[in-house]
Amino acid sequence: MGGVTAGSDSVLDLLPMVFAAPSEALAGAREVLDGGPTPFQASVAHHVIGIWQRDFGDLRLALRHLRRARDLAARADSADREADVLGTLGVALVHAGRTRQGLAAFERGIARGTGQTRARVLFRRAYVWWVLGRHREALDDVRRAIPVLRQVDDTIWTARALTLRATVHLALGAVDRADADFTAAELLWETTGQEHDKADAVESRGLAAFRSGDIPVALQLLDEAQEMYAKLATPSFMLTVRRCEVLMSAGLAGEALAHADTAVGLLDGIGGQSTRKAELLLVAARAARLADDPQTAIARAAVAVRLFAAQRRTWWQTHAQLVLIEARLAAGRASGRLVADAAAVADRLAGFGSPSAPEASLLAGRIALELGWTADAERHLAVAARSRRGGPPLARMTGWAAQALRAQAAGSGRGVLEACRRGLDVLDDHRTTLGASELRARATAQGAELAALAQRASLVSGGPRRLLVWSERWRATALSTPPTRPPADPVLLTDLTAFREIAARAEQARMEGRPVPALEREQRRLEREIRSRTLHMRGDAPGEGDRFDPSRLLARLGTGRLVELAVVDGRVHALLCGAGRVRRFEAGLLAEAMAEAEHVQAGLRRLAHPGAEARLPVVEAAGRRLEELLLGEAAQHLGSGPVVVVPPGRLHRVPWALLPSLRERVLSVSPSAGGWLRALDTEPPPGDRHVLVRGPGLATGGAEVPDLAGRYGRRPTVLEHDGAEVPRVLAELDGATLAHIAAHGTFRADSPLFSSLRMADGPLIVHDFERLARSPYRIILSSCETARLASVGADELLGLVTALLPLGTAGVVASSAPVNDAAVVPLMLTLHKGLSAGLSLAEALRDARAALPGDATHQATGWAFTAFGAA
Numbered sequence: 001m002g003g004v005t006a007g008s009d010s011v012l013d014l015l016p017m018v019f020a021a022p023s024e025a026l027a028g029a030r031e032v033l034d035g036g037p038t039p040f041q042a043s044v045a046h047h048v049i050g051i052w053q054r055d056f057g058d059l060r061l062a063l064r065h066l067r068r069a070r071d072l073a074a075r076a077d078s079a080d081r082e083a084d085v086l087g088t089l090g091v092a093l094v095h096a097g098r099t100r101q102g103l104a105a106f107e108r109g110i111a112r113g114t115g116q117t118r119a120r121v122l123f124r125r126a127y128v129w130w131v132l133g134r135h136r137e138a139l140d141d142v143r144r145a146i147p148v149l150r151q152v153d154d155t156i157w158t159a160r161a162l163t164l165r166a167t168v169h170l171a172l173g174a175v176d177r178a179d180a181d182f183t184a185a186e187l188l189w190e191t192t193g194q195e196h197d198k199a200d201a202v203e204s205r206g207l208a209a210f211r212s213g214d215i216p217v218a219l220q221l222l223d224e225a226q227e228m229y230a231k232l233a234t235p236s237f238m239l240t241v242r243r244c245e246v247l248m249s250a251g252l253a254g255e256a257l258a259h260a261d262t263a264v265g266l267l268d269g270i271g272g273q274s275t276r277k278a279e280l281l282l283v284a285a286r287a288a289r290l291a292d293d294p295q296t297a298i299a300r301a302a303v304a305v306r307l308f309a310a311q312r313r314t315w316w317q318t319h320a321q322l323v324l325i326e327a328r329l330a331a332g333r334a335s336g337r338l339v340a341d342a343a344a345v346a347d348r349l350a351g352f353g354s355p356s357a358p359e360a361s362l363l364a365g366r367i368a369l370e371l372g373w374t375a376d377a378e379r380h381l382a383v384a385a386r387s388r389r390g391g392p393p394l395a396r397m398t399g400w401a402a403q404a405l406r407a408q409a410a411g412s413g414r415g416v417l418e419a420c421r422r423g424l425d426v427l428d429d430h431r432t433t434l435g436a437s438e439l440r441a442r443a444t445a446q447g448a449e450l451a452a453l454a455q456r457a458s459l460v461s462g463g464p465r466r467l468l469v470w471s472e473r474w475r476a477t478a479l480s481t482p483p484t485r486p487p488a489d490p491v492l493l494t495d496l497t498a499f500r501e502i503a504a505r506a507e508q509a510r511m512e513g514r515p516v517p518a519l520e521r522e523q524r525r526l527e528r529e530i531r532s533r534t535l536h537m538r539g540d541a542p543g544e545g546d547r548f549d550p551s552r553l554l555a556r557l558g559t560g561r562l563v564e565l566a567v568v569d570g571r572v573h574a575l576l577c578g579a580g581r582v583r584r585f586e587a588g589l590l591a592e593a594m595a596e597a598e599h600v601q602a603g604l605r606r607l608a609h610p611g612a613e614a615r616l617p618v619v620e621a622a623g624r625r626l627e628e629l630l631l632g633e634a635a636q637h638l639g640s641g642p643v644v645v646v647p648p649g650r651l652h653r654v655p656w657a658l659l660p661s662l663r664e665r666v667l668s669v670s671p672s673a674g675g676w677l678r679a680l681d682t683e684p685p686p687g688d689r690h691v692l693v694r695g696p697g698l699a700t701g702g703a704e705v706p707d708l709a710g711r712y713g714r715r716p717t718v719l720e721h722d723g724a725e726v727p728r729v730l731a732e733l734d735g736a737t738l739a740h741i742a743a744h745g746t747f748r749a750d751s752p753l754f755s756s757l758r759m760a761d762g763p764l765i766v767h768d769f770e771r772l773a774r775s776p777y778r779i780i781l782s783s784c785e786t787a788r789l790a791s792v793g794a795d796e797l798l799g800l801v802t803a804l805l806p807l808g809t810a811g812v813v814a815s816s817a818p819v820n821d822a823a824v825v826p827l828m829l830t831l832h833k834g835l836s837a838g839l840s841l842a843e844a845l846r847d848a849r850a851a852l853p854g855d856a857t858h859q860a861t862g863w864a865f866t867a868f869g870a871a
Contacts, residue, residue: 011037011044016156018051019196022234026052040081043072047085054092056234058271062092083113087121094128095273099312102128116157119148123161130168131275133315133352138168159188160197163204170208173355173391178208199228203239210246218246223532237263237276244283249394253290260284278307278316285323289330297327318348322360329363334370342367343380355395358387362402374409381406388422396426397447404453413461417470420454423447424473447474455568464584465550468575468673471566472548475648475672492533499526500726500762507758527754530767548674554580556680559641563634564673567648574634577673583637588629590650596626597654604655604817607860616856623658623863630654635661642666642842644870646673653816657849658863664850668811668842668867671802679870682810684737684777690716691736691776693724695743695758695783698821704782704828705742711832725761730768738835739776740828745783745800755800757783766803774808778841778871781814782828801868811841811871815864823861827852842867 011032017025029048032041046069053062066089073082086109093102106128109121122145129138142165149158166181182205189198206221222243229236240263244256260283267277285301288294301324308317322345325338346360365381368374381402388399400423407415427447451474458467506519553562554577561578565587572587603619606612627635630651643665645656656662656669670676694705709718717732724743733739743757743764756763769775781800801812813831830851834844849862 011041014044014048015051016194018048018055020193022052022056022196022232038076039072040076040078043069043076043078043081043085045069046072047088050085050092051088054088054095054273059092059096059273060271063089063096066092079112080114080117083109083117083121085109086112087124090121091124091128094131094311095275097274097307097311099132116148116152116154119145119154120157123149123157123164126161126168127164130164130171132311132313133171133318135168135171135315135353139165142168155188156192156194156197159185159192159194159201162188163197163201166208167204172353175208182208195228196232196234199225199232199236202228203236203242206246207242210242210249215246215250219243219250219532222246235266235270237267237272237280241276241279241283244287248283248287248290253287257284257287257291257293257296260287274307275311275313278304278311278313278320281307282316282320282323285320285327289323289327292330294327294330298324298331301327314348315352315354318345318352319354319356321345322349322356322363325360326363329367334367336371336373339364339367339371339373339376346380346383355391358384358395358398358402362398362405365402365405369405369409377409378406381409388419393426393429397423397450399423400426401449401453404450408453408457413457416457417454417462420450420457420470421473423450424454452568455566459568459573464575464582467566467568467573467584468550468564468577468582469548471564471575472673475646475674492530495526495529495533496765496768499523499530499765502526502762503756504762507762534767534770550577550582553577553673553677554582556677557644559639560643561638561641562644562646562673562676563631563638564646565630565648565651567650572630572632574631576634576637578639578641583634585632585634585637587632587634590648593626593629593654594650596622596629597651600626600655600658601653601817604860604864607856608818608820608864610820610857613856616859619658619860623655623663624660626654627659627661631659631661635659638662638665642668644673644676645669646671646676655816655863656866664846666840666842666846668870670869671805675805676870679805679810682777682808682871684810684871685735685774685808687735687737689736689738691732691739692716692718693729693732693739693741693743693759694718694720695724695741696721696760697744697758698742698783704825704832705740707829708740708832711836722760724759726759726764726768729759729764730772733776734772735774736776738778738780740780740782740832742782742828745781757781757800766800769800769803769807772807775804776809778811778835779804779809779813780828780831780841781812782824783815783819805869809869809871811867811869813841813845813865813867816866817860817864819861819864820857823852823858826858827861827865840867841869841871 014025014028014032017028025048029045029052032045037045046065050062050065050069053059053065066085070082070085070089073085086105090102090105090109093099093105103125106121106125110118110125113121122141126138126141126145129135129141142161146158146161146165149161162181162185166178166185169175169178169181182201186201186205189201192198202221203225206218206225209221210218222239225236225239229239240259244260247253247256247259260280264277264280264284267273267280281300281304285297285304288297288300301320304320305317305324308314308320321341325342325345328338342360342364346357346364349357349360361380361384365377365379365384368377368380384402385399385406387395388403390396400419404416404419404423407413407419424447427450451470454470454473455467458470502519502523506516506523509516509519557578561576564575564577566573566575567590570590572590572593574585574587576583576585600619600622603615603622606615607619630647638661643662645662645667647654647656647669649671656667668676670679692705692708705718705720709716719729719732741757743759746756746758746763748754748756754763754765754767756765758764801814804812827848830848831844834847835841839847845865845867852858852862
């Protein structure tokens with residue numbers, strides 16, 4: 001950098017370097033100051049340091065350097081130099097929350113500057129207007145700046161101005177205009193070396209993809225931008241805000257809250273921008289509200305409102321007030337004052353042209369309905385309902401929710417159902433753009449209110465058959481089509497292999513009592529990488545073409561019965577299907593059933609160990625209570641044939657075979673009635689190929705596997721010891737007729753798609769199974785807790801079993817509780833004896849339970865296993 005001090009022109013080269021090579025620019029500026037510079041040169045150097053500190057460091061230091069740069073520019077008697085610094089100082093002051101001083105600096109800068117410099121100051125003020133939420137003023141200033149910048153071939157600043165104009169268009173909901181400006185800016189960025197600005201452009205394209213409803217592309221672009229910022233060693237808190245917005249719309253509110261809170265801590269640690277802190281607090285408040293944590297939402301939103309008010313950012317302040325009102329309502333604070341506040345916020349948002357205005361009107365209408373103010377509710381809901389006709393998916397769903405509430409208030413059950421149908425159709429279209437099973441499942445949360453309204457309307461006026469249709473309409477929809485599979489993604493395959501190796505090393509270290517923090521950190525990093533790549537996948541499957549038909553279900557049941565448990569306003573209703581009709585029986589409260597199911601799980605866990613026989617009567621009594629709470633009088637009308645139970649996601653941990661009326665039956669469980677029909681129609685693959693897998697570390701050594709190897713007529717493929725490595729296991733499982741896997745299972749409540757089976761070279765995870773072209777027709781998982789699932793979204797489940805069902809598996813046997821390894825062996829041997837005789841999984845499991853010894857440990861083991869599906 002020695003040549004930098006040679007003259008004013010070369011010193012000016014440092015300014016564009018701040019966003020091309022930030023660290024080099026900072027070093028060059030300090031070198032200039034060490035070399036006895038002129039006032040002009042020193043002004044530029046302090047200007048560079050001020051920009052660096054403003055965007056990547058300490059805002060207080062930034063203001064100190066920028067004020068010094070301004071004073072030196074005045075000493076150098078350079079009006080354009082002074083104007084340029086005043087533009088940067090204005091931005092820094094606004095970011096520090098000193099809005100009035102910042103706007104005054106802009107006024108002076110515009111007055112002092114001429115031509116190109118003045119246009120650059122106008123651009124900076126346009127950016128500040130955008131930060132303040134004053135979008136019309138932002139467009140006015142940027143439109144004045146762009147022609148001048150183009151005329152003098154100022155490529156960098158023209159690209160910045162186009163990017164800013166696109167961002168403002170997005171805030172106003174003009175996605176097409178934003179796309180045009182982003183495209184034009186990106187063409188210009190390709191001709192420059194401005195790496196930071198390029199990253200910002202990629203980030204902005206991610207925002208545009210999100211606004212247009214394309215979540216996988218949005219996540220991919222934001223991840224690309226993050227990698228670019230990381231190479232430059234520059235933090236980007238705006239990227240965190242945008243990523244959190246995308247995560248929330250994908251149903252990952254808890255994750256968004258953690259990201260936002262972490263970023264606030266980092267920002268406070270470096271003395272960063274007050275404006276960014278307020279934005280991060282707002283996004284944290286929204287995430288907390290969506291994560292059903294209203295108290296945290298109220299706390300974050302209240303601070304954000306205060307900060308925005310102090311910064312004179314009324315657009316942002318109003319959006320924070322909207323979240324604060326939503327959180328207060330969620331905390332049970334409905335009042336007339338809250339209706340008035342929500343209505344005022346809706347009016348202000350509409351005046352700003354904010355896409356959130358319908359959400360505020362819906363909120364005002366919802367609170368008014370809760371208070372019985374029907375006339376006020378209709379007025380607000382009618383405004384919100386207008387958004388159902390256009391815009392991004394979530395805005396249209398807001399409109400249809402408002403329309404459904406209007407119909408409910410007017411007593412029109414038909415109107416409620418029509419609005420709910422249209423709104424959930426929007427959600428279905430949105431889900432099919434998502435390739436990852438996790439995103440599909442979590443996205444359904446957006447339709448929970450619509451589905452609940454429809455179920456309530458069906459219960460009141462539609463009869464059991466209609467309630468069944470609406471229960472199916474939103475149940476396990478993520479399982480209706482397979483997730484998109486990326487077998488050709490070499491980076492994903494590399495990450496999966498590395499993850500497996502690290503996880504295996506960590507497990508070995510734990511067994512040997514060695515410390516594992518470094519390995520665990522690397523494992524978590526690889527998990528983030530794998531998950532990130534899977535979330536980028538776009539959906540390639542069309543929406544489910546055929547709607548659920550109760551008549552078809554009744555025809556296929558034959559002498560059997562299907563019990564679908566619908567939950568309306570917290571109460572369980574058992575919909576008993578069979579003998580040509582659907583009947584409804586009111587049962588108990590969902591909350592009580594969930595609590596009882598947890599007690600049962602604790603009892604089964606104890607019974608897995610010898611010496612706990614005294615717990616057996618307690619567990620059986622809990623089974624009787626569960627039957628009363630979940631089946632009610634339906635338990636007396638199950639007939640003598642097989643029974644299929646379709647529970648809601650929150651009851652996935654119930655060991656159904658423990659219920660007295662189901663204990664000696666041919667019993668299977670399915671996430672949905674439609675899923676059971678699909679499993680019933682699934683044809684076995686050709687070849688009748690059997691695969692037996694034995695993982696390491698089992699107390700019995702997987703003792704049933706050698707016995708089973710000689711049971712089937714054609715010798716099965718046996719994978720054990722070093723042969724039971726994940727790549728080989730996956731290759732053999734693909735397209736098999738029957739797979740039996742004896743391996744330790746681990747359920748990951750924090751990240752269910754990393755639930756695993758332990759193989760010789762490390763964990764076989766759900767993401768691995770999703771790469772199969774076709775999973776085995778029947779799978780038996782003979783180890784602990786392989787049927788444990790995470791309830792997410794509206795009524796969806798994530799875990800090992802549900803990953804297999806959409807991929808070609810028609811039936812799974814797995815356990816929902818810890819089991820005794822030794823007691824599993826006779827159960828499995830008898831189960832396979834039944835399969836060899838031509839029985840289904842459910843039939844063979846019923847017979848295997850009946851053949852077990854009568855002691856508590858064996859009985860508990862039998863109850864812990866469930867047959868899923870229809871094979």
